[in-house]
Amino acid sequence: MKLSHRNSALAGCLFLAAALLPQMVHAQTITEDTPLYFGEIVVISTAVVGRVTINPSGTYSYNSNIYLHSPPQIGEYSVSGGPSSTAYTISFPPSFSITGPGGPFTVDNLESRPLVPVTDASGNSTFTISGRLQTLGGGTPYNDGTYSINFPVTINF
Numbered sequence: 001m002k003l004s005h006r007n008s009a010l011a012g013c014l015f016l017a018a019a020l021l022p023q024m025v026h027a028q029t030i031t032e033d034t035p036l037y038f039g040e041i042v043v044i045s046t047a048v049v050g051r052v053t054i055n056p057s058g059t060y061s062y063n064s065n066i067y068l069h070s071p072p073q074i075g076e077y078s079v080s081g082g083p084s085s086t087a088y089t090i091s092f093p094p095s096f097s098i099t100g101p102g103g104p105f106t107v108d109n110l111e112s113r114p115l116v117p118v119t120d121a122s123g124n125s126t127f128t129i130s131g132r133l134q135t136l137g138g139g140t141p142y143n144d145g146t147y148s149i150n151f152p153v154t155i156n157f
Contacts, residue, residue: 052132
């Protein structure tokens with residue numbers, strides 16, 4: 001069974017899109033409880049790569065080329081309506097670009113936790129997604145504004 005969801009990074013908006021395959025017996029739902037958010041940041045110098053990393057534990061770090069105006073937060077998601085007590089896998093692209101009113105950011109090093117998610121007796125489960133945001137460096141300008149993207153997250157039972 002496969003369930004797909006488009007996850008929003010950076011933007012605080014909730015976006016749900018579930019595509020269920022016709023042969024599925026259970027009607028699963030994936031809900032974005034907290035979007036993956038790299039914070040409200042200022043790029044100090046466009047000549048040097050800036051990075052914000054959200055760790056799987058939910059802690060975060062950033063290099064000296066970034067000023068944080070608001071803190072990043074790990075993405076938190078809920079699965080409901082799955083098969084009872086069943087392990088599943090979570091997949092997403094290895095990296096992608098986030099565009100906005102200036103140069104693109106790169107998001108990579110995405111990880112989900114738990115490493116082996118399992119639904120409970122009711123077919124429900126939760127998981128998190130963490131990752132790294134970085135600038136291109138090399139003088140690419142980053143203008144003020146919102147940078148966001150929706151990226152696919154796929155659940156396979």
